[in-house]
Amino acid sequence: MRQRKNFHPVLSVLLALFLTLAVFVASSHAVTLADAIAKTPKGVERGMINPDAPPGFLNIRGAPEVDYLWAFLWAVWVGWIFSTVGAFGGIMAGVGHITIFGLGDYAGSFKNTSPALNRLITDSIRVSNQWLVSLSALISSINYYRMGRLVLPLGTALALGSVTGSILVPVITAGRIRLSEYIGYFGLCVFVIGGFLFYETTSRGQTRKKNARAAAKAFEEARGRRKNREAADASEHGVKIVQWGLSRVKFTFYGVEFSFAPVIPLAGGFFIAALASFLGIGGGFLFVPFLTSIAGLPMFLVAGTSALTVLIGMVVSIFSYMVIKGIVIYWPLIGIELFGIFAGSMIGPRTSRYIPDIWLKRLFVVLALYVGIRYTSKGFFGHSIVPPF
Numbered sequence: 001m002r003q004r005k006n007f008h009p010v011l012s013v014l015l016a017l018f019l020t021l022a023v024f025v026a027s028s029h030a031v032t033l034a035d036a037i038a039k040t041p042k043g044v045e046r047g048m049i050n051p052d053a054p055p056g057f058l059n060i061r062g063a064p065e066v067d068y069l070w071a072f073l074w075a076v077w078v079g080w081i082f083s084t085v086g087a088f089g090g091i092m093a094g095v096g097h098i099t100i101f102g103l104g105d106y107a108g109s110f111k112n113t114s115p116a117l118n119r120l121i122t123d124s125i126r127v128s129n130q131w132l133v134s135l136s137a138l139i140s141s142i143n144y145y146r147m148g149r150l151v152l153p154l155g156t157a158l159a160l161g162s163v164t165g166s167i168l169v170p171v172i173t174a175g176r177i178r179l180s181e182y183i184g185y186f187g188l189c190v191f192v193i194g195g196f197l198f199y200e201t202t203s204r205g206q207t208r209k210k211n212a213r214a215a216a217k218a219f220e221e222a223r224g225r226r227k228n229r230e231a232a233d234a235s236e237h238g239v240k241i242v243q244w245g246l247s248r249v250k251f252t253f254y255g256v257e258f259s260f261a262p263v264i265p266l267a268g269g270f271f272i273a274a275l276a277s278f279l280g281i282g283g284g285f286l287f288v289p290f291l292t293s294i295a296g297l298p299m300f301l302v303a304g305t306s307a308l309t310v311l312i313g314m315v316v317s318i319f320s321y322m323v324i325k326g327i328v329i330y331w332p333l334i335g336i337e338l339f340g341i342f343a344g345s346m347i348g349p350r351t352s353r354y355i356p357d358i359w360l361k362r363l364f365v366v367l368a369l370y371v372g373i374r375y376t377s378k379g380f381f382g383h384s385i386v387p388p389f
Helices: 003-027 030-038 068-085 089-100 102-109 115-146 151-172 178-200 208-226 229-233 263-279 283-292 297-325 331-351 357-381
Strands: 240-244 250-254 256-260
Touching: 030 115, 068 115, 068 297, 068 331, 068 357, 089 115, 089 283, 089 297, 102 115, 115 256, 115 297, 115 331, 151 240, 151 250, 151 263, 151 283, 151 297, 178 283, 178 357, 208 256, 208 297, 208 357, 263 283, 283 297, 283 357, 297 331, 297 357
Parallel strands: none
Antiparallel strands: 240 250, 250 256
């Protein structure tokens, strides 16, 4: 049974929902933003709005005006890194919006003078990050699926658990958990995850992943034998579902069989989403270790499967922010960035095949080190020593 027969209807529904969001935000509660601007003190000092300055971000006068060329180029990087390893897209998008483009500092300037405007700008940045990740996840899912490098039932099970966790955990724990108490320890956990994945790239660690190593080797050898790289990915050796049931799912990749019980990714998705909800992050860099260490997949299958999981979670999150909460985003900037995301996300799946499985994993380890430093320093010292500060 080939999984490709059932994927296009799923994508069509997701894409329809994704595009419907744009229609909703055409009149996206601008009055709320206008009220916040009207109540903000006027002047030229920090935390004030200069009525004589040109409009910038969110059409607020005096707000930063982002260079669209830099925005496009940064978005290409965001799309490439997410579509290559299946994680870190939201974090890299945040680095661009918050630090490189100066939107975080601008939002922070209204912390005391206009708390409402501070929150609106902050939420707008967060949703902007999610739009970039969502498009990259959508494109990556399609590309990897066509290449036979996406495990549809596994990604779907993770996504269902993730959505459930994203909805239930905030409802149950809202107002009862002090996030600041967990940030530092979370950073340390990321270090542990990165260290464990690095161990798996060593000769001793790889002996524990015989199936993943065999599949990765078969894929790399087939790729090397073919002059037509596209044919190597789209060949009959890609992911094939041989058994799809409630108790066990089996599939093959380049002749190597893998299997999993759907309840495991359902539970994994729930707990990853729970942790992400506590910390206000996307969770993509937690799905990757789950897929490599627990599901035992080679990295060639991880990026696409993780992308599908992230896509569904991001669509739910964007809908909640923009439709339910009425958060607005700045379409001139986001529109340019989405073009960059498209370019980077088209390049990522095609370049990742040239990177050996072990180095894809090590690239993830390097980024995990960055995330670990950021959250550890922020939790234990009160500020991040790496951007976004």
